[in-house]
Amino acid sequence: MAEVLLTAWGNTSRGDDALGTSLLQHLNTWALSSGMAERFEWVEDFQLQIDHALNLEGKTLALYIDAGQNTPAPFSFSPISPFKQPWHTTHAMPPESVLAVFEHTFQKPPCPCFVLCVKGEDFGIREGFSVAAQNHLGSALIFAQKLLKNPTPEAWRALANLSPL
């Protein structure tokens, strides 16, 4: 079983909302051509939900990839922890709550987890990305490839300190 989890979510009919899933697909293509794809578990969905906590079982490292409206351009990358002050939200959950559900349901802490959030500009009903989002996606892809080349918590923490945020 792959020990590193890669999860992206978004809606391809909501413009830049699909930045996260598009980045995951680009990464998957690149990892397949590099012979690295099997080292990772690839998960793509519309939204994060309670059952995504199950994907954390047996993992040593996890990356959550999303699109953000208020994210600094071109992207942010940072470690996350289980959310101690639970969230009030829609059916969808933020990754911190997925971690908290895992922690309390399975009675153990999750593996080190990180969020890579790509800045989007236009989340209206349409297909395709805004020009700015396409540029952000390109920068994020180069950065994410560095992450996948060295998938250890230590390396990712070091990169988090160097990321644009």
Place this chain on the structure above:
Amino acid sequence: MFELENAKTTQGLRRIAIDPVSRVEGHGKVTLLLDEQNRIHQARLHIVEFRGFEVFIKGRPYWEVPVTVQRLCGICPISHHLAACKAMDAIIGAKQLTPTAEKLRHLMHYGQIVQSHALHFYHLASPDLLLGFDSEAAQRNIVGVAMKYPDIAKQGILIRKYGQEIIHHVAGKRIHGTGAIPGGVNKALTAAERDELKKDLPQLIEWVQGGIELVQRFFETNPSFFDSFGLFESNMMGMVREDGALDLYHGDLRVKDAKGKPIFDRFNYETYPQVLREEVRPWSYMKFPYIEKLGSENGWYKVGPLARLQTCDFIPSPLAEAARKNMLAIGNGQPVHSTLSYHWARIIEALHGLEVIQSLLDDPDLLGTDLTVKGERQEEGIGVIEAPRGVLIHHYKVNEDDQVTMCNLIVSTTHNNQAMNTAIRSVATQHLDRRVISEGLLNHIECAIRAYDPCLSCATHALGEMPLQVELIDAEGQRLSLLCRDSNGQFHTSDVYG
């Protein structure tokens, strides 16, 4: 017109807005207008986002539509997928699918029912039920449930996961799957996949039965609250098969009045344009459907689990039917209308879904390889299905170049628009007894809306969004009080109106 929908005058009235409503899909806003004596003169649930998805569909080739419409919803994409496919079956003249295709679509649909109902019951409803309607807001959510009741939280996660696994196997993927195509399905199920899906079923059925017992205990322990919360009577609409049994995939539509008497014993859903009308009201983007012959004031209705279990004559699976009879017994021979009964009905339907899945997995037709049929091409197609939240209508016209020229979608939440508005009026009248906006009042209103599991939009989900804000504004537009729940679940009060 509807009581408490329009105040006679806004002069001297205070306005309370709950914006957005939390733990529902998308963005909703509730406004209340109160007078100096704190009597409610107006209560409305507004839908603040215009989707425009129908325009997005126009011009696309018809065979693309069943995949594209899945993007409408993050929770029930399969319902849109199948409703669109049923409409496109009509477009290509596929009047009778092969038994294998028909059963694989049923399997996909009931997998969807199970995952969606489990998500709502364990993730959204159980925090109120298990932790208390007045418990601390910061704890009243799935994380709070996981902390206090880890076994129940785990059951909810695994039941939802099972429904998703069925979708994965039948549709090929968990999202954007292409399992159903106009005229049938494009993927057979293997014996190995079937056997894998059969393994966990007995355990899941036992867990869901435990969920039903849990809800029943709440109703038995505190009947005065559960029976009266958000109570109002209304017509009910749901799908039934030829013998009157509940059918969530295909059948005629039946409408009963608030006393359980038939308004339409059944009508073919392809005639919906002659039976239903949609009213536009200036204060909401969401339309208000009604039965034309009864008019908008008397012809509105509710849909979804509570309506379905009472419009059908029986559930065609033994455990769920026994549970249905048990639930209906609280009505003492009259239909059950209490808003919180939706949770009870929903978990009974989850049990029915698992029973149907069990039966399908034992059916040899499921492993067949005859997957598609064709017929004489038509210009117009209507597909209707019972989505987890209620009746879902997809209606398309397609030109000779195979492009969609007309698209009309009436989603379950739209059918329930008037019912949800009536529920918040009932709750606000029952529970607003002070001039100060209280968190308890907000949560009671939200609980009433959540019971319908509304899906207001597939909102984009940029991190850090979805605060809850309540404003108290006088008739001149002056803000008197603000209560804000931020994205960390923390409350901030900028002013107190005494």
